[in-house]
Amino acid sequence: MxxxxxxxxxxxxxxxxxxxxxxxxxxxxxxxxxxxxxxxxxxxxxxxxxxxxxxxxxxxxxxxxxxxxxxxxxxxxxxxxxxxxxxxxxxxxxxxxxxxxxxxxxxxxxTMANIERPAIAAIWPTLRGDSIVLDVGATIGADAQQLIDFSMMGGAMARALFGVERPTVGLLNIGVEEVKGQDEIREAGRFLKETPLSGIDYRGFVEGDDLGKGTVDVVVTEGFTGNIALKTAEGTAKQIGAYLRAAMSQTWLAKAGYILARSAFERLRDKMDPRKANGGVFLGxxxxxxxxxxxxxxxxxxxxxxxxxxxxxNGLREKIEADLKSFYLRVSEEAAEIPESNLQ
Amino acid sequence: MxxxxxxxxxxxxxxxxxxxxxxxxxxxxxxxxxxxxxxxxxxxxxxxxxxxxxxxxxxxxxxxxxxxxxxxxxxxxxxxxxxxxxxxxxxxxxxxxxxxxxxxxxxxxxTMANIERPAIAAIWPTLRGDSIVLDVGATIGADAQQLIDFSMMGGAMARALFGVERPTVGLLNIGVEEVKGQDEIREAGRFLKETPLSGIDYRGFVEGDDLGKGTVDVVVTEGFTGNIALKTAEGTAKQIGAYLRAAMSQTWLAKAGYILARSAFERLRDKMDPRKANGGVFLGxxxxxxxxxxxxxxxxxxxxxxxxxxxxxNGLREKIEADLKSFYLRVSEEAAEIPESNLQ
The missing domain is CATH 3.40.718.10 (Isopropylmalate Dehydrogenase)
Structure with missing residues (x-):
């Protein structure tokens, strides 16, 4: 309805x-x-x-x-x-x-066990094929633990959708240096770097222009920034489409060129078609x-x-459940290994 | 150097x-x-x-x-x-x-009197001419007061640069409804709506796709989101440029069309030229x-x-100083008018 x-x-x-x-x-x-x-x-x-x-x-x-x-x-x-x-x-x-x-x-x-908040994952067309970007607007703000959860859920989705064994994952930030960005992002980055996870290949921070390049399979961010980035990209694509239409209808020569190259323009339109990447997946x-x-x-x-x-x-739900389970099992095992004396 | x-x-x-x-x-x-x-x-x-x-x-x-x-x-x-x-x-x-x-x-x-943090303002080419977007990365996070300061500084810059009397200003958010977004943005929005300022024409919340449309003269956001949006737009423009080049060189017909429409493509390239919008202005x-x-x-x-x-x-610095001065004068006058009994 x-x-x-x-x-x-x-x-x-x-x-x-x-x-x-x-x-x-x-x-x-x-x-x-x-x-x-x-x-x-x-x-x-x-x-x-x-x-x-x-x-x-x-x-x-x-x-x-x-x-x-x-x-x-x-x-x-x-x-x-x-x-x-x-x-x-x-x-x-x-x-x-x-x-x-x-x-x-x-x-x-x-929500799944251990997951505090769900995320919305979007398919993002890139120069290197499709990537997954999450969260694009389920919730505003995310702490380090939630960003780590998003990384695993996005990784599971990439495995289910793209068939890659260990998808590459990046945290969206305003610089690639370790000192940059919000505390939550730096903390999540430190954890993901120091704790190799079987399901994902963590590649560090990525920036806004890495989205279109397709630098990584999965880009993780909190929902406010993710939503702004998604709509900014959609807006920019429409803007350039409008420039292109205006340029191609301005002179007779341009119009003639457009007619000759029509199939190329159709491929381009197809490539930029927002309907193809339609569908936000609720994860968690x-x-x-x-x-x-x-x-x-x-x-x-x-x-x-x-x-x-x-x-x-491709069993997305089962993949996410298994990844989260093995992760939280491992985290609790590691916690159990800390000698009592360290906790005092 | x-x-x-x-x-x-x-x-x-x-x-x-x-x-x-x-x-x-x-x-x-x-x-x-x-x-x-x-x-x-x-x-x-x-x-x-x-x-x-x-x-x-x-x-x-x-x-x-x-x-x-x-x-x-x-x-x-x-x-x-x-x-x-x-x-x-x-x-x-x-x-x-x-x-x-x-x-x-x-x-x-x-920093100028009453300004806690500076902002970096970027010129953003839109379908309706240029807009100003700030902050695009001077600082991470901004409280309501800082977003209001950014609105006034961006407004003063728009007056200096575009020559409009009362530039339109929007707060970047993930929806246009008043209930959406981070607390800081909603608080700044409430204030700007209830307190008409002489230097700006506040138009409410705008979304990521309003950046390319040029819905308002000045888009206000905190530095993390602004930086991600700016780089996402740059990345998307490059991505579409690459698609276009690939499409135009794929067949002989497309190449012939490209040659005929060359001047149109040159106008397009000129329009999308990132060098033209070069220059982040430090404000505050x-x-x-x-x-x-x-x-x-x-x-x-x-x-x-x-x-x-x-x-x-066009006297940007003087315009900003005058706007901020009259604003803070007015705020302190309004505060002085609140009867003592209300403060208890």
Whole structure:
């Protein structure tokens, strides 16, 4: 029911994703009046789907507290998340209200053991292929322990998504020297450097321009900075797109050149297409929830479902759980090895 | 003496700037062996310059504390800043070590009355013309009062540079709703909304993608986020430039199109040229210091000097001083009007 365009676009996106991955099965939640007509018109999608009617839908402008009060247990958003909890679904995908989705996901799925706060991970297209950036806005601020947790969760996601054995991880900072940055970042950096972890290859601090370069597989930051960086990059890409369009339509020669090079421009547009990187993955909860941009179209929804498919097929949740478990086991073993006398 | 290429590039930049603004006068500080040969080769520049030999130069990798210890009172960097203090110069421009330049500028010039911390302001090219973004890295973190100070200093700079009467100002945040963001930002936003200031037109919160759109003349943020945003935008621009070059050289048709549209591509390159927006302005000190990128060429240095020329001609320092003075006068008058009984 979510997103700026509602079920029409969400179901059109599901149909595209189903063609690409015919093994996908959908559990759909929404208002039958609005969903069933689209479903009836597409027998293939219909055959791959189970539909559950819900009376209540969360609006795009509901506050998280409002959404929880009015939509808990019964809204389409809640029930999609609950399907992950009951293991009826592997992943929940929603184009709805981000704040409400996060609040409901936290309430319904709870955070994983030892994880204090969830993070939202974004796929970031780079010159070297895709990277993962987290947190891009689940919470503001993060202490050293949370940044370390984000590093492990991002690493597990990179393994599940990119198939690399030990993904490279960097902490986003304003310089690469060890003395730079906020205390929390320096503390997390020191720990990650001194404590080699099996799941990730820690490469130190990275800066804002390393995001586009793809210097590391996983860039870790707290949610405020991550959100600003993500939107700044989106804004810059749009700005340059506008410059390019203006430049190419200014003279007859430029227009002629544009026509000759049209396929090259189409490849470029494809490369810069924000719909392709659509889907913020909620990490650190007992279940995977993916948030699609509300304003996207069917192609964007399909990209978010593709991502959900990859996450489920490659066992993201299990990978994160195993990594965190072995990490916290090791931390507690190390703590147990400290002689009593040192603690006095 | 600063920058990756030393006096050769700095003096070549000065020569370009002098051609554009023949009323510029240079006071040059550096090692005579390295500076004089270039100066002797350019009679016009030589006629517009006074040269002072300095034995000591700050290296690009000196730590700020080291630079202060070894370079105070005698290095070329210190003496250039000191020339602003003694009013021999209107603005100091350096392509040297940023940390050392800021440390020396703070030590030599001191912060303006009521200003706790200086900020670095960057010129940000947008779809609507240039904006000013501050702080882009002078300090990490800023409380509400500092964000308000940054708003006024940025406003004064916009008036000096863009000639607008009441520049529009926004606080960088992760959403435009009043409930979003860090406490400091919400508090500063509340104050700016409730206390109309004569020098600025406060427009509320802006997001990362508003930077490229140019939604407001002045975007205010603390230094960590500002630095990450600036470098993220630079990185994204480079990334798209690389995509564009790759797309245009992939097929014969694309190459032919590129040749036809060459002048359009040149305009685009010109528009995206990072050298044009070169120059971080230190605000909040008793004197203006401009930091050029260390890695830039003569055109970049010239752009930083052009900026210095505009700042001096339009009385940036006086504008900031007057704005801050009237603001703090008003705040203290308002505080005086609160009946004693309210304070108990």
């Amino acid at each position: 979510g997103g700026d365009h509602g079920p029409a676009v969400v179901l059109a996106g599901a149909a595209i994703a189903l063609k690409r991955h015919p093994d996908t099965r959908f559990v759909l939640f929404g208002e039958s009046d609005l969903v069933l007509p689209h479903l009836d018109a597409d027998p293939e999608l219909s055959a791959a789907s189970t539909f559950h009617h819900c009376d209540v839908s969360i609006r795009m402008d509901d506050k998280p507290s409002q959404a929880l009060r009015q939509g808990r247990y019964k809204s389409s958003m809640w029930r999609a998340i609950e399907a992950v909890k009951t293991r009826e679904a592997d992943v929940a995908v929603s184009a709805g209200n981000t704040g409400a989705l996060m609040a409901m996901a936290k309430f319904c799925l709870r 909860l007992n279940g995977i929830v993916i948030k699609s941009h509300g304003g996207t179209d069917a192609e964007g929804i399909a990209a978010a479902i593709d991502l959900a498919h990859a996450m489920a097929r | 600063g920058g990756d290429h030393g006096p050769a590039v700095v003096l070549a930049g000065a020569a370009i700037a002098l051609k554009r603004h023949p009323d510029t006068r240079f006071v040059l500080f550096g090692e005579s062996d390295l500076v004089l040969p270039h100066l002797d080769a350019d009679p016009e520049l030589s006629a517009a310059s006074t040269f002072h030999h300095c034995d000591v130069s700050i290296r690009m990798d000196d730590k700020p504390s080291q630079a202060l210890r070894q370079g105070r009172y005698k290095s070329s960097m210190w003496r250039a800043i000191e020339a602003v203090k003694t009013r021999e110069a209107d603005v100091a421009v350096s392509a040297g070590n940023t940390g050392a330049l800021m440390a020396m500028a703070k030590f030599c010039l001191r 000190l008793n004197g203006i210091v401009i930091k050029s990128h260390g890695g830039t060429d003569a055109e970049g240095i010239a752009a930083a000097i052009d900026l210095a020329h505009a700042m001096a001609r």
